[in-house]
Amino acid sequence: MKYNTFFQTLAFDRVLPYEGQVECLVYEEGKPFLQIKAPEADKVNFRYEEVDHYCTKDESGIWKTPYTAVSAMNYVQLIVDGVELITPMLPISYGYSRPYNYVELETNDDFYKIKDVPHGSVRREFFESSVTGEWESCVVYTPPGYDETYKTYPVLYLQHGHGENEMGWTAAGKVNFIMDNLIAEGRTVPFVIVMNNGMVQKVDEKGRRVVDFLLFDKYLMEDVIPFIEKKFRVGGKKVYRGMAGLSMGSLQTCLTGFAHPEMFDCLGVFSGFVTDIIQGSELDLPGREASANEHLKLLDDGKKFNALFNVFFRSMGDKDPFWSNFAHDDELLKEKGITQVRKVYDGTHDWNVWRESFRDFAKLIFKNV
Amino acid sequence: MKYNTFFQTLAFDRVLPYEGQVECLVYEEGKPFLQIKAPEADKVNFRYEEVDHYCTKDESGIWKTPYTAVSAMNYVQLIVDGVELITPMLPISYGYSRPYNYVELETNDDFYKIKDVPHGSVRREFFESSVTGEWESCVVYTPPGYDETYKTYPVLYLQHGHGENEMGWTAAGKVNFIMDNLIAEGRTVPFVIVMNNGMVQKVDEKGRRVVDFLLFDKYLMEDVIPFIEKKFRVGGKKVYRGMAGLSMGSLQTCLTGFAHPEMFDCLGVFSGFVTDIIQGSELDLPGREASANEHLKLLDDGKKFNALFNVFFRSMGDKDPFWSNFAHDDELLKEKGITQVRKVYDGTHDWNVWRESFRDFAKLIFKNV
Structure with missing residues (x-):
C-alpha cells in the first residue's frame, strides 16, 4: 500500500498547490x-x-x-x-x-511512518477541569484491537515540551505510527497513550490568561486520570500506569512521578530534566522564585527509589544545548545510586530525538502486565 | 463550567499573542x-x-x-x-x-458550542483504500456512552463541500458539539458520524496528483463502509445507515444514495444539489463532459422513491448563490411527487446554514432503530 508522508493534522491527503502558489x-x-x-x-x-x-x-x-x-x-x-x-x-x-x-524530509528512517500494519486510533476527548474551571481536551491513542477486545490496557501519560500542546506527540511526533509499528513487530506491549496540554492556562489576578506549568500535577492527578480511567479500559493501578515527557514535560514527569510514586510504574525523561530548571526562569510565570527541588528528596534513598520504578529512562541528544543540565543530573543520580536506562542520540533538542526516545522507552515498559 | 469558544483542531486552549504580535x-x-x-x-x-x-x-x-x-x-x-x-x-x-x-464571532446561538453535557469523542482512523491504492484517513464521532456500552449504533456518513476535507464538519462545523447538545436534550437518537475526504486524490496519466470527486462513490462503498462497520459497532443494515453532505457533498449523497437505496435509510442534501451541476464544470477534472444525470431515474417512480427513504431532507440558505439550482430541483421533485423535508435558512452558502441543516436533519433520522 502506498502512503504519502505529507499528511498532517488538518489534512491527511496532500495539500496541492493552489492558484498562484507553488510547492514550498x-x-x-x-x-x-x-x-x-x-x-x-x-x-x-x-x-x-x-x-x-x-x-x-x-x-x-x-x-x-x-x-x-x-x-x-x-x-x-x-x-x-x-x-x-x-x-x-x-x-x-x-x-x-x-x-x-x-x-x-524524506529519510531512510521509517519507524515513525505509516506502514502496512494495523493502525490504532487518535481520539480527541473532552473533560471538565476542577483546576482551571473550564472544559479541557486531551488526545488519546488507542492501539489496534482496543475496540474489538474487552481487556484492560496499560496507559502512558505522555507530555510535550514548552510552547507545545496536546497535539505535539501525534502531529509532530507521529507517536501513533511509532506505536503501530512497534506493536506489529512485537517489540512493545500494546498500551494506550494520553496526551494533555501541559501549558495549563489560568486567569491571573488582573484577568489575563497566563500559562502555569506547575498546575499540571494537580490537573493530571485530579482531572485527567479520573476521567481517563473511567472512560477507557486502562490503568487502575501502578503497574498499569506510566508517565513520560520531553523537555518541560520531562520535568513535569519527575515532579509528578516523584511526588506520586504509588501511581506510576515507569518514568521517561526525554531531553530533559530531573532537576527543576524551569521554575523561576524566563519560561515560567514572571515573579516566581527558583524551585527548592523538594521532589529530589525521593532520590535520597536510592535503593527505595530503584524499587519504586520498574523503568527509569533518561535520554538526550548529543548536541542538545541543555547537555550540561543532563550531565549535572547524571552526577546527582550516580551519587544517589539510582538505576536508570540512559540513552544518547545523534541530534539536538528536537522531535527526531524525541521520536527515538519514545520508541526505545516503549520497548521497555509494562513488561509485567 | 466555563468554556472558551476559540478552540480549534490544533489547540483547544486559546492561542495567546506571542512576542511582537497582537490578537487578530x-x-x-x-x-x-x-x-x-x-x-x-x-x-x-x-x-x-x-x-x-x-x-x-x-x-x-x-x-x-x-x-x-x-x-x-x-x-x-x-x-x-x-x-x-x-x-x-x-x-x-x-x-x-x-x-x-x-x-x-460571539453570538447568542449556542447549539454548536461546548456545554455542560456529556461529550462524545472525535477520532481519526486509518484505512487502506483499494480505490486510491493508498492509506487514507477519516474522522469519526462516537456519542457519549459509546465506550461504556455494547449496543450497536446507527451511523451517518457525512460529507463536506468542494475544497474542504474530512476535518470540516468537526473543525468548522462543530458537529460533535451539536450532537452532544441534541443528545443531552433528548432531541436526537445517538448515532455515530463518519466523515471522509470527498475530494479523492488520484495520480493521473501524467503522474500528477489530481482530485476526482466522482471516485467517492466507490471509495465509500468498497473501502470506507466495510472498514467502519467492522471496527465500530455501527450500521450493518439499511435502517442503521444514513448519508448526508453539504454542497458538493450533497451531490455525492444523491449520487451514492440514489445508486444504492438498499444501503441508506435517510439522505440529507444541505445547500445543495439533486441534479449534478459539478461534473464537467470548472470544479471537476478538466475535459470531462457534463453529467447525464442517470441517478435521477430513481425519481421516476415517486411512490417507490418515497418508500425507499424514511427521511429525504433538503435545505438552502435564502441568500445562497445556488438558489436557482435549488429551485430547479424543487420543480423536478414536485413533478415526480417526491416527499421531502425542505428547510430554508437565513444565510448564504456557509457553515452557519450547514450547522443548522445538520441540527434539524439529526432530529429526524433513525427514529425506527
Whole structure:
C-alpha cells in the first residue's frame, strides 16, 4: 500500500498547490529547498534551528533558499516582510505557543511512518477541569484491537515540551505510527497513550490568561486520570500506569512521578530534566522564585527509589544545548545510586530525538502486565 | 463550567499573542475588527465573503479593518503584500483546498458550542483504500456512552463541500458539539458520524496528483463502509445507515444514495444539489463532459422513491448563490411527487446554514432503530 508522508493534522491527503502558489518544499538534484511565490514582497526568510535563512527572488516572483537542516523533522517559521506567518503548503503542528509549520524530509528512517500494519486510533476527548474551571481536551491513542477486545490496557501519560500542546506527540511526533509499528513487530506491549496540554492556562489576578506549568500535577492527578480511567479500559493501578515527557514535560514527569510514586510504574525523561530548571526562569510565570527541588528528596534513598520504578529512562541528544543540565543530573543520580536506562542520540533538542526516545522507552515498559 | 469558544483542531486552549504580535479578532465598542501587526508590510487585506477588505496602518505598525460579516462563522484569508497566508492568531480549519483561517464571532446561538453535557469523542482512523491504492484517513464521532456500552449504533456518513476535507464538519462545523447538545436534550437518537475526504486524490496519466470527486462513490462503498462497520459497532443494515453532505457533498449523497437505496435509510442534501451541476464544470477534472444525470431515474417512480427513504431532507440558505439550482430541483421533485423535508435558512452558502441543516436533519433520522 502506498502512503504519502505529507499528511498532517488538518489534512491527511496532500495539500496541492493552489492558484498562484507553488510547492514550498522542493528537491533539486536531490537537495531540498524552501520556496514561496510572493512577487510583491520585499523580503522573505525562513527561520529554523534558531537561524534566519533569507531567500532570493527569481523573475517569476518565487523566493527560494536551500534548506540545510539534515534531520527528518524541524519546526520552520516563514517570515514575509517581517511578519511571522504560516504557509498552508507545509504541514502545521503546534510549537512556540502557536500553530507552527514544520518540514518533514524524506529519510531512510521509517519507524515513525505509516506502514502496512494495523493502525490504532487518535481520539480527541473532552473533560471538565476542577483546576482551571473550564472544559479541557486531551488526545488519546488507542492501539489496534482496543475496540474489538474487552481487556484492560496499560496507559502512558505522555507530555510535550514548552510552547507545545496536546497535539505535539501525534502531529509532530507521529507517536501513533511509532506505536503501530512497534506493536506489529512485537517489540512493545500494546498500551494506550494520553496526551494533555501541559501549558495549563489560568486567569491571573488582573484577568489575563497566563500559562502555569506547575498546575499540571494537580490537573493530571485530579482531572485527567479520573476521567481517563473511567472512560477507557486502562490503568487502575501502578503497574498499569506510566508517565513520560520531553523537555518541560520531562520535568513535569519527575515532579509528578516523584511526588506520586504509588501511581506510576515507569518514568521517561526525554531531553530533559530531573532537576527543576524551569521554575523561576524566563519560561515560567514572571515573579516566581527558583524551585527548592523538594521532589529530589525521593532520590535520597536510592535503593527505595530503584524499587519504586520498574523503568527509569533518561535520554538526550548529543548536541542538545541543555547537555550540561543532563550531565549535572547524571552526577546527582550516580551519587544517589539510582538505576536508570540512559540513552544518547545523534541530534539536538528536537522531535527526531524525541521520536527515538519514545520508541526505545516503549520497548521497555509494562513488561509485567 | 466555563468554556472558551476559540478552540480549534490544533489547540483547544486559546492561542495567546506571542512576542511582537497582537490578537487578530478584537472588539471595540462591541464591534469586531481584524488586525495584525506588520510594520514592514506595504499592504494588508483580509478576504471573506469573496470580498477583499483592506486594512489601514497605525503608528505602531498594526493594520486594522472593521469585520463586517454578521454570521457566526466565516472563512477568512489574510493577505500580506499579496501573499495568501495563515495567521496563527485565528483558528484554522480546511477550505479552498488547503488549511484556512476562519473567524468565529460571539453570538447568542449556542447549539454548536461546548456545554455542560456529556461529550462524545472525535477520532481519526486509518484505512487502506483499494480505490486510491493508498492509506487514507477519516474522522469519526462516537456519542457519549459509546465506550461504556455494547449496543450497536446507527451511523451517518457525512460529507463536506468542494475544497474542504474530512476535518470540516468537526473543525468548522462543530458537529460533535451539536450532537452532544441534541443528545443531552433528548432531541436526537445517538448515532455515530463518519466523515471522509470527498475530494479523492488520484495520480493521473501524467503522474500528477489530481482530485476526482466522482471516485467517492466507490471509495465509500468498497473501502470506507466495510472498514467502519467492522471496527465500530455501527450500521450493518439499511435502517442503521444514513448519508448526508453539504454542497458538493450533497451531490455525492444523491449520487451514492440514489445508486444504492438498499444501503441508506435517510439522505440529507444541505445547500445543495439533486441534479449534478459539478461534473464537467470548472470544479471537476478538466475535459470531462457534463453529467447525464442517470441517478435521477430513481425519481421516476415517486411512490417507490418515497418508500425507499424514511427521511429525504433538503435545505438552502435564502441568500445562497445556488438558489436557482435549488429551485430547479424543487420543480423536478414536485413533478415526480417526491416527499421531502425542505428547510430554508437565513444565510448564504456557509457553515452557519450547514450547522443548522445538520441540527434539524439529526432530529429526524433513525427514529425506527
